[in-house]
Amino acid sequence: MARIVVIGAGMGGLAAAARLATVGHKVTLCEAAPTHGGMLGRYERDDFRFDTGPTLLTLPAVYRDLMLKTGRTRLEDEVELRPVDPGSVHLLPDGTRVTLANASLARVGSALDAALGGDAGGRWGAMLERGRGVWEATRRPLLEEPLPDDPSALHRDPYVPARRGLLARAPRTLAEVARRELRDARLTALLDEYALRFGLDPERAPASLTWLPYMEQSFGVWYVTGGLRALADAVLRRCEARRVDLRFGTRVTDVLGGDRVTGVRLADGSVLDADVVVDDRAPAASGGMPGRFTLLLALRGARPADTAHRTVVHAPDRADELDALFGPAPRPCERPTLQLLRPDDATLAPAGHETAVVTVTVPPQGPVDWTDTARVTAYADAVLAQAVQAAPELGERLLWSHARTPADTAAETGAPGGSVPPPSLAGAGGAFLSPSNTGAPAGLYRVGGGAHPGGGLARVGMSATVVAGLVGTP
The missing domain is CATH 3.50.50.60 (FAD/NAD(P)-binding domain)
Incomplete structure (x- = not known):
């Protein structure tokens, strides 16, 4: 012992x-x-309760295994676990609205074909199939086993190009995957979001990141009643x-x-x-990564029956968002990609009321001073206005809001700058290995x-x- x-x-x-x-x-x-x-914090006020960190769970098998191995009970015996369906609603840069199913690649492809046309679903599905190849090649060494003493095999990106042959070159970055294989700004926005949620620049993140959308859209996204x-x-x-x-x-x-x-x-x-x-x-080395700006919304009245759990509002200007996050002078993007979460969970609010959470990826504390009250208030107003454009009834029902910044995350968790740690990724010479x-x-x-x-x-x-x-x- x-x-x-x-x-x-x-x-x-x-x-x-x-x-x-x-x-x-x-x-x-x-x-x-x-x-x-x-990171799984909680904010409470006036009988409203909010997660202050992650809010959705992927690969629940990890915690099923934990509960089984440490107590021989099922995860579902300890918490109420529900699949999120639909998986997400997206408001794309051109205003197109598309609803994507949870844990169904076929239904995701059909929805993209119907909303975007031009075999968009086929191109997205083909990319995810190559993401599946990344998942299968790296799942054990990158996720389930210790990092090898010699990790050089993981320095190479296992993403296979759409066309093979002597002259074919695999795309090196996620953005290159989008340009060469998706060829649609709307599909690019869908792919970018997976990088942005972890504070990664799609122009630098390796193509192997495609395993994240493959994994999420294949195996699903889950919600825990009461929040994470x-x-x-x-x-x-x-x-x-x-x-x-x-x-x-x-x-x-x-x-x-x-x-x-x-x-x-x-x-x-x-x-x-x-x-x-x-x-x-x-x-301490993680302090340069972006963090999250979160707006907690207490809403008057019950949640409408047809409300999606997760809505992603994509930035209208991709170049501006990437420059704001990863350019030489980091700043809060005026109209960023944001995620609006509205769980169907009566345990989070007083009877007959609703909670909602808006999250945005932003520069960490340091390059931006998130202790500046005037800055935080102004940015909260801008983020709320963008959310209200996507869901107008939010403005009419708002009781109060509370903003949380990377400075809050840093103070509460010790994460340098309030940064969000990214996943390990193969490729790029090992630059994205944890x-x-x-x-x-x-x-x-x-x-x-x-x-x-x-x-x-x-x-x-x-x-x-x-x-x-x-x-x-x-």
Whole structure:
């Protein structure tokens, strides 16, 4: 039985602690904040409740496995899990509206053909088929196994070009995939959104990112009743059941040891001895990535019956949005791509009322000063106006709104600049691979969005599985 200290009660830290305690290790979890969940925060006001981080779940099998392996229960025994249907509604740059089904490539293709014409569905489907090839080639080494000691095989992009032959060259970036294979600004907007939600520039992100839309549109998107905070609560309960020593309000300042870990030093100067340390803190190097601006909306009256859970309003000017996020002088885009989320969940609001959340990818705290109240207020007004254009009744029903910025994320989670960690991606010479789960000194492991296999709730859960396997059984 090893003495293990887990630093951080984000989802990676909680999942790793539960797995390690289940196999017999003595686990102490230290969290600087007074509560758990990390990015899966909660904001409450006037009996309205909001997730402040991710709101939807992909690949729920990751958390089904966690619940089964740590307590022999189904995920559905711990939380109410529902598929989101339709998967999304998109308002494209030219004003076209298209509704995409959840977990059905065939219905997605049919919807695109009907809305856009010109075999748009066929071209999108062909691209996703090549994304499937990326998924199959990289799923194990990039998601389910530790990063190899020699990751050079993952430096090469496995995306196969549409045409083969001696003169065919595979597209190097996601944007090149769009230009060569989609050839439609509206389809490009659909593809760009997958990069933008993780703060990635489609002009630089490798073509292998196509596995994200393939995975989402093949396997589906899910909602947890009560919001994803309910999932964090369920994993915390599993830690309690496995007798993890949970210490909130306990900040770790140093990992101790020479060639091998010996313990951690706490902010009060005391020391916890440890044979293994699992670190769920975000690395400082992640601070340059974009973050999220979130607008929480409390709405008067019940949610209309025909309301989509997720609506994506695409930026009308792609070049301006990319320049605002990734150009030499980062700034909030005046008319960005935004996501409007309106869950059908009576547990989030007083009886007869509704919650909605608008999210936008923005530069992190630093290049933009998100502590400037006037800036935040002005941007909140602009984002709300854009959301109201897409759903006019929002303006008529608004009781109040609350803006959250990368500065809030940084303050609450410790993420440098409030950045959102991206997923690991093959290609680009390894530039988009997350740091390994192992570190120096021996006995130190990294878990969570800042470590292999990268950001996103499913991949954070996978990182916990990888780390538990590396530590092993007593």
